[in-house]
Amino acid sequence: MKSQIVGYQIIKLLTVDSTNNYVAKLVNKSKVSFGTVIMADFQTKGKGQRDNLWHSDNGKNLLFSIYFDSSFLTTNTIFYLSKIIAISLRNFIFNISGKNVKIKWPNDIIINHQKIAGILIENQLKNNNIYSSIIGIGLNVNQINFIKNLSATSLRVLTHREYDLKSLLEIFINVFNSNLSTLKEKNFNYIDNQYHQHLLNFNKWALYKENNSVFKAKLSSVNEQGFLDLVLENGKTKSYDLQQINQLI
Template identity: 30%
Template sequence: MKLIKLDAIDSTNDFLKALSSQDEQENFTTVTAENQTKGKGQMGGKWKSEAGKNLIMSVLVKDFLFDNEQVFNLSVVVSLAVSEVLNFLNIPDICIKWPNDILSYNKKLVGILIENTIKSDGRIVSVVGIGINVNQTDYTEFPSASSLAVISGKSFNKEEIAFLIVEKIKENIELWQTSSQVLWKKYFNSLFKKGVPMPFKNLEDQNFMGIIQGVSPTGKLQVLLEDDSVAEFEIKEVKMLY
């Protein structure tokens, strides 16, 4: 893979998007940064990281998505790739909190932000931003987060993790062509709190009980409600309370 290593940047996603718009970059070109000043999360949220301690990376993915209805497929591929690498590194109790946060022991380790651009010829080009808490140990300001180092008690080579993730993304994309249902099943089985009654909060700030049933092909969270109906929610339409 082509790797571009930066010391500091406002956003690796923005950098890679600009790079790919100006030049025909090879598939799976990857950008990493030691520090990111304007990291982004889902729906405009912020991603903050202690400089030099964590893995901040963006990966260019082309020739996988061909329809807007398919965009969540990449989220499945990537979240599984990251989960599988963390399992390989012996990080315990890994699960995927919909749509694609990665948790261990209910603590957030990974945030993923995928940004898609439709080219003039109809191609969809994706920039996959991945932020992994690796060697940072102070989470006083972020009590719901943790890191690989905190959980495992040892430090990790960030570049090695980046290579493992890109290779696993490639592997999953190849597998998708013949075994997409296998990957969807793995994703469903990895979902945080799937099948467990739990409280949620909706956009009207109302709390309700529900049971996660799965995720629709377009990425909506499917929740069984107390009246036995199943509601579907877009990202940011519902919040899990745990």
């Protein structure tokens, strides 16, 4: 694969619709290199999972996207990129906050059942093979007030400190780069162990919602395709993808 160092170039924007969209436009114009990071003070249409919007106060939080060469992965193993990012982000937040940080499938990071960060990855194909990925990350940093009915927290709320966003970004990039060798070497068993160790409700009974039906199940794994494997109360195991099910906290 082509070598890349994530963060060798960081481009800072004031306002953008979303950093993922901005990177995608650069890709279409062939004006961006692998490893480039785009960060913004504010997103007018920040994106989350399931077409949700990411709400963030201007200049308060870390909002960025990475253009990543993921061509060494296949359509069957691309979710390991999501896992290594979640592990990196979880460990990064833990090192700063000292709190019990959990990964909530598919790509949220939570503390005390409150969301502190989210990940959105958009993959590009070439000749039906994985070619590249745009990794979008939002981390609540200095924001202290959140919209009504949004269960969220931030580093400032948790630690009573304000943070320099650029410095935090550089620290995260170092953590991510240090973990990349595990992914490039395709040490998937190690990644799975690390991921499941910090996965919310792993091997525990919890409530899930499919359509309008709420049921109890035990989370046995997140498989290599990124599907949630649940043990149902009748003892059978069933796999669910992102569009089929919601995990209730």
